[in-house]
Every structure is written in C-alpha cells, then in structure tokens.
Amino acid sequence: xxxxxxxxxxxxxxxxxxxxxxxxxxxxxxxxxxxxxxxxxxxxxxxxxxxxxxxxxxxxxxxxxxxxxxxxxxxxxxxxxxxxxxxxxxxxxxxxxxxxxxxxxxxxxxxxxxxxxxxxxxxxxxxxxxxxxxxxxxxxxxxxxxxxxxxxxxxxxxxxxxxxxxxxxxxxxxxxxxxxxxxxxxxxxxxxxxxxxxxxxxxxxxxxxxxxxxxxxxxxxxxxxxxxxxxxxxxxxxxxxxxxxxxxxxxxxxxxxxxxxxxxxxxxxxxxxxxxxxxxxxxxxxxxxxxxxxxxxxxxxxxxxxxxxxxxxxxxxxxxxxxxxxxxxxxxxxxxxxxxxxxxxxxxxxxxxxxxxxxxxxxxxxxxxxxxxxxxxxxxxxxxxxxxxxxx
Numbered sequence: 001x002x003x004x005x006x007x008x009x010x011x012x013x014x015x016x017x018x019x020x021x022x023x024x025x026x027x028x029x030x031x032x033x034x035x036x037x038x039x040x041x042x043x044x045x046x047x048x049x050x051x052x053x054x055x056x057x058x059x060x061x062x063x064x065x066x067x068x069x070x071x072x073x074x075x076x077x078x079x080x081x082x083x084x085x086x087x088x089x090x091x092x093x094x095x096x097x098x099x100x101x102x103x104x105x106x107x108x109x110x111x112x113x114x115x116x117x118x119x120x121x122x123x124x125x126x127x128x129x130x131x132x133x134x135x136x137x138x139x140x141x142x143x144x145x146x147x148x149x150x151x152x153x154x155x156x157x158x159x160x161x162x163x164x165x166x167x168x169x170x171x172x173x174x175x176x177x178x179x180x181x182x183x184x185x186x187x188x189x190x191x192x193x194x195x196x197x198x199x200x201x202x203x204x205x206x207x208x209x210x211x212x213x214x215x216x217x218x219x220x221x222x223x224x225x226x227x228x229x230x231x232x233x234x235x236x237x238x239x240x241x242x243x244x245x246x247x248x249x250x251x252x253x254x255x256x257x258x259x260x261x262x263x264x265x266x267x268x269x270x271x272x273x274x275x276x277x278x279x280x281x282x283x284x285x286x287x288x289x290x291x292x293x294x295x296x297x298x299x300x301x302x303x304x305x306x307x308x309x310x311x312x313x314x315x316x317x318x319x320x321x322x323x324x325x326x327x328x329x330x331x332x333x334x335x336x337x338x339x340x341x342x343x344x345x346x347x348x349x350x351x352x353x354x355x356x357x358x359x360x361x362x363x364x365x366x367x368x369x370x371x372x373x374x375x376x377x378x379x380x381x382x383x384x385x386x387x388x389x390x391x392x
Contacts, residue, residue, distance in 0.1 A: 004029075004136075004137055004138075005029045005030060005031040005115075005136060005138050006023070006028040006029045006030065006138060006139050006140070006294065007019075007020075007023050007028055007029070007030045007031070007138055007139065007140045007141075007142060007290060008030075008031045008033060008129055008136055008138040008140075008141050008142070009030060009031070009032050009033065009142040009144055010033045010120075010122055010129075010141065010142065010143055010144060010145050010150075010151055011033070011034065011035075011143070011144035011145035011146060011149075011262075011264065012032050012033075012034035012039045012102070012106060012116065012144075013039075013041070013102055013144060013145075013146060013262060013263075013279070014101055014102050014105065014262060014275075014276060014279040014280065014283070015144045015261040015262030015263075015264075015265075015279040015280070015282055015283040015286075016032065016034075016142065016144030016145075016261070016262070016283070017032070017039070017102055017105035017106045017108075017109050017283075018057075018061060018105050018279075018280060018283035018284065018287075019142050019144060019261055019283040019286045019287055019290075020032050020109040020114045020142075021061060021105055021108050021109040021112060021114070022060075022061070022283070022284065022286075022287030023287055023290060023291070024109060024112040024113050024114045025112050026287070026291050028290075028291075028294065029113075030109070030113075030114040030115070031114070031115045031116075031117070031136060031138070032109065032114055032115065032116045032117070033116075033117050033120040033122050033129075033131060034116065034117070034118050034119075034120060035119065035120055035121075035122070035145070036118065036119070037118050037119055038096055038118065039096070039102055039103055039106045040094070040095050040096030040097065040100055040102055040103055041094050041095055041096075041100075041102065042095070042096070043094070043095055043168075043170065043239065043240075043241040043242070043243075044093075044094065044095035044096070044097055044100075044170055044203070044239065045094050045095060045168060045170045045203075045205045045207075045241050046066065046091050046092065046093065046094070046170075046198050046200055046203055046204070046205040047091075047092045047094050047101070047274070047275070047276045048089050048090070048091055048092075048181055048196065048198050048274070049089065049090055049092070049274045049275075049276040049277040050087055050088070050089055050090070050274075050277060051068070051087060051088045051089070051090050052087060052277070052314075053277070053281055053310060053311070054090065054277060054280060054281070057280050057281065057284050060284075061105065061108065062104075062108065063101065063104060063105070063280075064099075064104065065090040065091055065092050066091040066092060066093050066200045066201075066202075066203075067090075067091050067178075067179055067200055067201075068088040068089070068090055068091075069088060069089050069091070069179035069180070069181065070084055070085050070086070070087070070088045070089065071083070071084050071179065071180055071181070072085070072089065072180070072181040072182070072183060073180065073181070073182045073183070074183050074185075074337055074340070075182065075183065075184045075185065075226075075228065075229075075337075076184075076185045076186075076330065076333040076334045076336070076337045077186075077330055077333070077334045078334070079334040079337040079338055079341075080337065081337045081338075081340045081341040081344070082341075083340075083344065083349065085349070085350055086350050087350065089181060090276075091179075091198060091200050092276055093200075093203070101276065117131060120132075122150070124141070124150075124151065124154050124258075127141075127256070127257055129141065138257075139257065139294060140257050140258075140259065140290050140293065140294070140300070141257060141258045141259070142258075142259050142260075142261060142286060142290075143155070143258055143259065143260045143261065143264045143265075144260075144261045144262050144264055144283075145264050146262070146263045146264060147244055147245065147246050147263045147264075149260070149263070149264035151258065151260065151264055152250075152260055152264045152265075152266070154258075155255035155258055155260065156250060156252070156255065159248055159249065159250055159266075160248065160249045161246050161247065161248040161249070161250075161266070162246070162247040162248075163244050163245075163246060164209065164210070164244060164245040164246070164247060164273055165209075165210060165213070165214040165215075165244055166207065166208065166209050166214055166241075166242065166243040166244055166245060166273070167207070167208045167214040167215045167216065167218070167219065167240075167241065167242055167243075168205060168206055168207035168208060168240075168241035168242075168243075169205070169206050169216075169219070169238030169239060169240055169241060170203060170204065170205045170206075170238050170239045170241060171203075171204045171205070171206070171233075171236045171238045171239075172202075172203070172204065172236075173199065173204050173236075174197055174199045174204040174206070174232055174233060174234075174236075175231060175232045175233075175234060176197060176199050176204075176232050177199070178199050178200060178201055179199070179200075180198075180199065181196060181197070181198045182196065182197045182198075182232065183195070183196045183197075184196075184197075184222070184226065184229055185333050186222060186225070186226065186330065187328065187329050187330045187333055188330055189218070189221055189222055189225060190208065190210045190213065190214070190218060190222060191210070191326075192210060192325065192326045193208060193209050193210025193213075193214060194208075194209055194210070194272065195207070195208050195219075195222060195229065196209075197229075197232055197233070205241070206219070206233060206238070207241070208222075209245070209272060209273060216240065245263075245268050245273030245275070246263065246266055246268065247266075247270060247273075248266035250265070250266045252304060253265045253266075253267075253282075253303060253304060253307060254300050254301050254303055254304055257300065259286050259289065259290065259300060259303050261279070261282040261283050261285075261286045262275070262278070262279040262282055262283065263275055263279070265282055265307075267279075267281075267282050267307065267311060267312065269315070269318055270315055270318045270319045270322055271318040271319075271321050271322050271325075278311060281307075281310055281311045282307060282311065285303060285306040285307050285310060285311075286303060288306060289302050289303035289306055290303075
C-alpha cells in the first residue's frame with residue numbers, strides 16, 4: 001500500500017515533533033514515524049539548557065519550561081563560584097509524562113494534523129521509505145532518530161564519532177533551593193566530566209557526564225570524597241537515568257532529500273553535550289529550510305547555512321574550552337574557579353564573554369595573583385587552540 005506525504009519525520013523526540021509541528025502549520029502533510037510505543041524519553045528527568053536563541057522558538061511553538069533561573073554554582077575542590085548571569089537557564093521536564101517537552105510538541109503536531117505511526121519498523125530505499133508493508137514517497141525525509149540514528153548511518157556511514165557516557169538519578173527533591181543549579185568538577189574521580197544538580201518544585205535531577213565511568217558506582221564515589229555533594233543528595237534513592245552524547249566529525253547534515261536534526265545531526269553542545277537547545281534550534285532551522293525548498297525552490301543545503309549561523313558558529317569557543325578542560329588537573333581547575341569569581345566581581349563575567357578582547361584584562365588580573373599558574377595555564381590554552389585549528 002502506498003502512502004503519500006510531503007514530509008516524513010523519523011523519530012518523535014523533541015526535534016522531530018517540533019519539525020512536524022512547524023511543517024504541518026505551514027500547510028504540508030507530515031507523517032511521524034516512531035519506533036517506540038509512545039512519545040517521550042525513557043526517563044523522567046529535568047534537562048537544563050541556556051535560553052540563547054530560544055525566545056522566538058518558545059513563543060512560536062508555545063513551549064512552556066518548568067521554570068527559569070539565572071543562578072548557578074560552580075564547584076571544584078574547596079573552591080566555589082556563584083554565577084548570577086543575565087542569560088537564564090531553562091528547566092524542561094522530560095519523559096513519558098504529561099507536559100514533558102516532547103509531549104507538549106507532539107500533542108500540538110497531532111492537533112495540527114500530523115499523522116503518527118508507532119512501533120514503526122523503518123527502512124530507507126533511495127527516496128522511498130518502507131514502514132512494514134507500506135511504502136511512503138515523501139518529498140523530504142527528516143532524520144530525528146537520536147544518537148544511534150539509523151538515518152545518519154544511512155547517509156554518512158563513514159562518520160567518525162566518540163561516545164560520551166551519561167548517568168543520572170531523579171528524585172522528588174534535593175537539599176538545594178528550587179531554581180539553583182550546582183555543577184561539580186573533579187578531574188581525579190571523573191576526568192573530563194562533571195556532575196550537575198537541579199531542582200524544580202516537583203522534581204530534582206542529578207546528572208554525571210564524563211568521558212568514561214559515568215555510572216552509579218562513580219556517583220557513590222564522588223559523594224564519598226565530596227562532603228558538600230553528599231549533603232545535597234543525602235541518602236535518597238532515585239530513579240536511574242542513562243544516556244549518552246556524541247562528538248562527531250560530521251559537518252554536513254543534508255543528503256539528497258534527507259535532513260538530519262537533533263542528536264541525529266550531532267549538534268549537541270560540545271562542552272556539556274546539552275541537547276535540548278540544539279534540538280529545538282535545529283528543528284526550527286529544518287522547518288525554514290524545507291518550506292523554502294518546497295515553496296520557493298531553494299536548495300535543501302540552505303539548512304547547513306541556517307544551522308551554522310544560528311547554532312554551530314558559537315561552538316568554536318565550547319570546543320576550545322573542552323580541549324583546555326581535558327588537559328588541566330584539579331589544582332588548575334580550582335585556580336580557574338577562583339579566577340572566575342574574581343573576574344565576575346571585577347569585570348562582570350557576562351560582559352567578558354560578550355567581548356573577547358576582555359581576555360587581556362583577565363590575563364592581567366591573573367598575573368597579579370598567581371603568575372606561575374597563569375603562565376602554565378596559558379601554555380595549555382595555546383596547545384588546545386592549536387589542536388582545534390589543526391583539526392579544522
């Protein structure tokens with residue numbers, strides 16, 4: 001049996017549902033294909049992401065976060081830096097629960113007229129899609145099927161990728177105020193990784209992200225060696241969360257009539273591998289590119305340009321910071337936290353990040369306090385910058 005749709009979206013996660021919603025509202029016939037029996041990531045949790053570039057998207061798609069906050073605490077050893085930013089963090093509810101972010105978007109997409117097939121066994125055959133015994137002939141295919149994307153592998157089988165493990169636990173509460181985010185770094189016990197804690201009125205989440213060893217055993221170890229972290233979590237028993245992010249060499253997200261979005265497009269933030277903001281922005285970029293392709297005859301490749309201007313261009317700094325982060329030890333990390341605290345009190349960190357030329361002022365401030373550590377850190381910074389430039 002042959003079905004005809006303008007667009008088929010493979011994967012009913014955040015980016016897939018947003019893309020379906022945007023295209024359906026634009027007047028196109030959209031079919032969503034989801035391999036699972038229902039919409040929602042497997043674990044109930046809070047995802048935290050910065051609001052940069054999301055204001056218009058949230059208004060356009062009527063997205064409601066759990067809350068907004070602009071206070072975070074950065075911990076390394078005995079050092080702690082309180083960062084009160086002009087840029088808010090958004091807390092989003094995730095999972096197979098009412099009002100989760102993915103279900104907000106899914107309900108709107110279905111109400112607008114999108115069709116959905118659950119438990120879909122999908123095969124791509126050229127420009128045709130096979131779903132069980134059905135054949136679908138869309139004008140555009142959107143790959144939104146996550147980190148283990150079948151669509152990405154079909155389009156770019158030579159992709160080189162690095163898996164970053166993630167583990168977490170969700171609780172009813174934590175011993176931190178509602179709306180405070182705490183981020184802990186420990187290069188000895190979680191090298192190249194971090195632990196973040198966040199709490200909303202109804203749910204709290206702890207997440208470990210690291211190059212390796214992000215699991216329940218590692219969380220217990222981190223609690224044991226860090227009294228402050230242990231006090232915040234206590235002896236609570238949480239619901240386990242597992243996940244992973246991908247660092248990839250992918251620099252093209254369009255193949256023939258296929259567009260990749262969200263985790264399938266490998267657009268997660270390269271520093272912390274946050275996925276919500278990139279999922280929303282990439283989905284919105286896909287809507288714009290597909291509308292221009294179907295209505296105005298644009299090349300689908302315009303999607304790459306949109307992604308670059310709205311999202312990927314800002315990733316150079318994140319890649320640079322990750323390279324530095326992977327080179328430093330705990331002593332240097334504690335020094336950086338002390339330096340950030342002084343910079344924020346002296347110059348305001350938001351102003352510094354908005355004006356890269358202010359790096360010179362930071363260098364002068366750091367030389368005044370700890371010249372030897374400053375020079376040592378500068379060497380690591382230069383090496384990291386060189387590594388990135390070589391890989392471009």
